[in-house]
Amino acid sequence: MILNAIAEKLKRQSKDDFKGRYRDLEEMFKxxxxxxxxSSVNRWVLAYAPxxxxxxxQFRRPHCGSIRVDETYVKIRGQWRHLYRAIDKHGNPVDFLLTAKRDLDAAKRFFRKMLKDEPLLSPGKIGTDGANT
Known part of the structure; x- marks a missing residue:
């Protein structure tokens, strides 16, 4: 039941993101x-994109021993979204997460996403901007 809800949400998002582009691919194949x-191309995207x-x-370059994490708001298609991002000392992006809400669960999800796949590349230090908000 939960997987069906997630699949439906992804379908709605993919329709907005790629509106009209799947028909272009259909013509290219033809x-x-x-x-x-x-619609087959749409299903392929939903299945294979993750x-x-x-x-x-796996091909991310190892970052130096510390990273900086910050958070900001960005406006996307007229709606404000919260952006979490991590960068190394050279300014190269390590990871990011775009969410509708700014809360503890979103922050935890960002850190899990950033650190889950490559535990050996985990930073020695994580710095923030120091804001207490």
């Missing part, structure tokens, strides 16, 4: 002699 429906992201994470 030009090359393949019959593919644009796997691709997981594999690309």
């Amino acid at each position: 030009e090359r002699g393949f019959e593919v429906d644009h 796997m691709i992201e997981k594999r690309l994470r």
Whole structure:
């Protein structure tokens, strides 16, 4: 039941993000002699995007021993979203998380996401901007 709800949410988001682009891919396949429906391409994106992201994470460069974490608000399609991000001392992004709410659960989710795949690359120190808000 929970997985169905997540799948439905991803479908709604993907429709907005890629509106009209799946039909372009359908036409490109047709030009090359393949019959593919644009809804199949949408299902491929929903199925394989998380796997691709997981594999690309393996190629992250190791960061130096410390990282800086900050948080800010950004406006996306007319709605304010909360952005958590971590960068190394050279200014290279380590990871980020975009959420609708700024709360403890979102912060924990960001740190879990940032540290889960590569425990050996975990930073020795994590610095913040020092704001108490």
